[in-house]
Amino acid sequence: MTSSHHTLDDLDRRLLALFAARPRLGVLEASRQLKVARGTVQARLDRLTAAGVITGWGPEISPEALGYGVTAFVSLEIDQALRQRITAHLERIPQVLECWTVTGNGDLWCRLVARSNADLQDVINVLVADPGILRTSTVIGLSTEIAMRTQPLVQHREPRR
Amino acid sequence: MTSSHHTLDDLDRRLLALFAARPRLGVLEASRQLKVARGTVQARLDRLTAAGVITGWGPEISPEALGYGVTAFVSLEIDQALRQRITAHLERIPQVLECWTVTGNGDLWCRLVARSNADLQDVINVLVADPGILRTSTVIGLSTEIAMRTQPLVQHREPRR
DNA sequence: CGGGCAGGTGGACAACCTGACCACCTGCCC
């Protein structure tokens, strides 16, 4: 959006790669592996966090391991005047993992999970209960070809500007 | 998919909520806040990890903070015979953050990021360079209504089965 | 040119946490 973004240097990239590979590493151990002073690692981490590059260290949860083996992507065509209320409605549905407003006919785009295809139908029923939702179209995720990743981006060096 | 999934009990839920809120917490501090023995927290964490519920503790990176302020979702219609080669091609593009095979006309579904709309065009050009890609349709993410989340799912108690 | 400043280094400290044990208790299934 704005151009005020953080530019990574080489050490940042190595740091992020290291912590991505072994996240529970302590600062001291990391400094040893990167061959820099401990304070440096600490300062880099603080700066990356302050800049918003690192947004968290939370445990990543696998919905699949919890029994939610079905993922679906739903496009919603909605009554624009009611968007706020609709997103509030979606927020209240735990199976809605993500939601964007997007360009195109589908005004809203969501990621859902469910325990089975039958369960998915139930979830969608809950979802479309809001009368502000005019039309939906669902595609089901069959297999993950590339799992959510950011490392390639982090390691990527923009050739020119 | 398979029904062999881990069922969370109340302590698991509280544990996950706590670590989601303050991930860098030590095991000892967590045990104090949850009012259980340290060994218990340790054991739970180990079990959740072994069960695949917790898949990692990696730092979460914000592409936006790195200057990739534009997100787009692309549906690709492809020559099925070439799917393997195509996904390999996509894997090599850092701006492709995620990719699924899905039902429907769009055989492949990807999430992209780019530095700007103009940059997005460049990324898409790289993407469609593979002749196995027959048709694409792109929608641009305008705003995040619900950011990727799993906590509601974790805290959710299935009413009945 | 010299000053100021951000950022790196290596070292020091006490306080604290971790991993690995242990003995023991409880609830539950067979």
Place this chain on the structure above:
DNA sequence: GGGCAGGTGGTCAGGTTGTCCACCTGCCCG
């Protein structure tokens, strides 16, 4: 009644953290 998984408190040595410090370097700026 036995066996077992899982919880509880406790101990221990060793490693790690947060916080200082003095000092060095490169760089921008008047």
